[in-house]
Amino acid sequence: MEKPAPLKGKFSIFSSRAAGRPIRCLVGDDVATYGLSKAEFMEKVQQSNEACQRGDFEAAVHLYSEALRADPQNCILYSNRSAALLKMGQHQVALEDAEKACELNPKWPKNDVSSRRR
Template identity: 65%
Template sequence: MEKPAARRDKFSIFGPRALDRVVRCVAEGQGLSKTDFMEKVRQSNQACQQGDFGAAIRLYSDALLADPQNCILYSNRSAAHLKLGQYQAALEDADKAQQLNPKWPKVRPDSITP
């Protein structure tokens, strides 16, 4: 049987599998190489796992400059805003993620309430 921590990482939006999902959606963009983009995403996921949600928001924002159509980054940034009690910003990012990919399973803007 899997340990609870391993199971939690497997399904966490900030876990190692989240990075794999971003790789499939990455579009090389403005000012960041694919390697630099992936490093920003890795750092932002790591910051979230460590509870440094402010740093994660900044890093997700940097990555979004390179790939502004990435619903996963908006979804993850929304979750980081939510952890900091920034409900309006969380809702805006959740809305944007849903606009970019209406079938994205982690976006439910009606469930974000202060």
Template identity: 55%
Template sequence: MDKPAASRDKLSIFGPQMLGGVECCEADGPGFSKADFMEKVRQSNDACQQGKFSIAVRLYSDALLADPQNFIIYSNRSAAHLKLGQYQAALKDADKAQHLNPKWPKTAMTEHRVEM
């Protein structure tokens, strides 16, 4: 039997993908239900897909208020910062994502960065 869509979708700027058993939202933040969190993430992903990266950064930041340990959201916000040319902010979020989950493949390159 299929799992509900919300539990099998990865939170990604590239759209829904398999999450691989990672829980997307471990705790409700101040004023956030799990549904509110998921809606913020959906809106963030949509904004990225539409090229509205400033909006995406704001929405990902809101989602992180609800789940500050969510490495996927840090990774996605890092990508949005990168698209805006905000390289220091992108690196900071990538480092945070890698710290929270050292095996997360989207942040593996931060170990090999070149200092400018």
């Protein structure tokens, strides 16, 4: 089995072990094109992850949305925002974000529902 290309870090709001670890983001060199420097983008993502861990899902959704304006092709941000929206009870919007994450990266492990039991 071929190993995926290394990424900048890893994060999941579903794991308490993720606290304090690097954030997994697929950040292109064009982030500055959208009005944020790479450092500002990473700070937004860090803040959104921290908001999720605090249970402040409204703030997390807002921050993930800001980060997505800078990197609209980032499936991980859509997935994380979907999880936060789900926690807020916004099921339809959460589903739309989850579908967008799948569309952007169909091979991402969290998208593989064939291996999950129902």
